Amino acid sequence: MDKIQHKFIDIRGLKLHVAEIGNTGAPVVVFLHGFPEIWYSWRHQMIAAADAGFRAIALDYRGYGQSEVPAEPQKATFNDLLEDLLAILDFFSISKAFIVGKDFGTRTAYFFTLLHPERVSGIATLGAPYVPPGASLGSRHVSEGLYISRWQTPERAEEDFERFDVKTVIRNIYILFSGAELPIAEEGKEVMDLVNKGTPLPNWFTEEDLETYAEHYKKSGFLTPMQVPYRSLSESIDVSNVVVEVPALLIMGGKDYSLRFPGMEEYLNEKAKDYVPNLETVFLDEGTHFVQEQFPDQVNRLLIAFFNKCQTT
Numbered sequence: 001m002d003k004i005q006h007k008f009i010d011i012r013g014l015k016l017h018v019a020e021i022g023n024t025g026a027p028v029v030v031f032l033h034g035f036p037e038i039w040y041s042w043r044h045q046m047i048a049a050a051d052a053g054f055r056a057i058a059l060d061y062r063g064y065g066q067s068e069v070p071a072e073p074q075k076a077t078f079n080d081l082l083e084d085l086l087a088i089l090d091f092f093s094i095s096k097a098f099i100v101g102k103d104f105g106t107r108t109a110y111f112f113t114l115l116h117p118e119r120v121s122g123i124a125t126l127g128a129p130y131v132p133p134g135a136s137l138g139s140r141h142v143s144e145g146l147y148i149s150r151w152q153t154p155e156r157a158e159e160d161f162e163r164f165d166v167k168t169v170i171r172n173i174y175i176l177f178s179g180a181e182l183p184i185a186e187e188g189k190e191v192m193d194l195v196n197k198g199t200p201l202p203n204w205f206t207e208e209d210l211e212t213y214a215e216h217y218k219k220s221g222f223l224t225p226m227q228v229p230y231r232s233l234s235e236s237i238d239v240s241n242v243v244v245e246v247p248a249l250l251i252m253g254g255k256d257y258s259l260r261f262p263g264m265e266e267y268l269n270e271k272a273k274d275y276v277p278n279l280e281t282v283f284l285d286e287g288t289h290f291v292q293e294q295f296p297d298q299v300n301r302l303l304i305a306f307f308n309k310c311q312t313t
Helices: 039-051 078-091 105-115 147-152 156-161 166-177 207-220 223-227 264-275 296-312
Strands: 005-011 014-021 028-032 055-059 097-102 120-126 248-253 279-284
Touching: 005 078, 014 039, 014 078, 028 039, 028 078, 028 105, 039 055, 039 097, 039 207, 039 296, 055 078, 078 105, 097 105, 097 296, 105 120, 120 296, 147 156, 156 223, 166 207, 248 264, 248 296, 264 279, 279 296
Parallel strands: 028 055, 028 097, 097 120, 120 248, 248 279
Antiparallel strands: 005 014, 014 055
């Protein structure tokens, strides 16, 4: 961890936090986090990539972690993330990179690839497949109590979270999202009510890890994270071709709750390669939604093998 360097760069009017490790001039891997994650969620993968001869870069999205919060968080969009990513590559004079996305970082990674295929050597995603622009998968057909539905409503998540300290909110989300079932709150309950006070953290997530996340969210708050992704899911992207041609890898935990979305397994088995013809899918049977933190060595081996394969074909 001490070898990872940190810097703040001016990107489109905001100071964004970037972590990096590896030699300048080496092939680049850019890591895009999900929620409630930050750059730190990629700590194991960054070190492994650097040890394998790559330059690893992980950012905190605008309004996340140590990156500056926009003046109007409620107006943040997915397009902001896409333009930020392009500006970061240009800032570092990176002409082409591997893009790795987790959770809603999958959406960011794939949409960026659609817009700028010449800048992407290959794409790897964890915890969620590619869903073409304008399409949706599963969440529309689940109860109103689903966390996504609840958090799309302005101020509802904020009011739910404000009943607890930041550390408890992060603890509860990590516990919920590590389960094999969809987090759905009953009528009259909120998402935070789904976790009993005495429920332990997953055994692969330490109190030190929790403290790191909590300290960052104390700084950033939850306004921007609730806006992007949850309140921006209907945002459109203007592309004529929704098929992604670059080499692609999807890593899913066999116990990832997202597999419970209606139609998800059918989509992965029958439809995913219609939109990503060069896709390889790997399941880690005991993996949850946080598979890269739960089984870092297995994920690292899969990612490095994928990067190396892309470079030799």
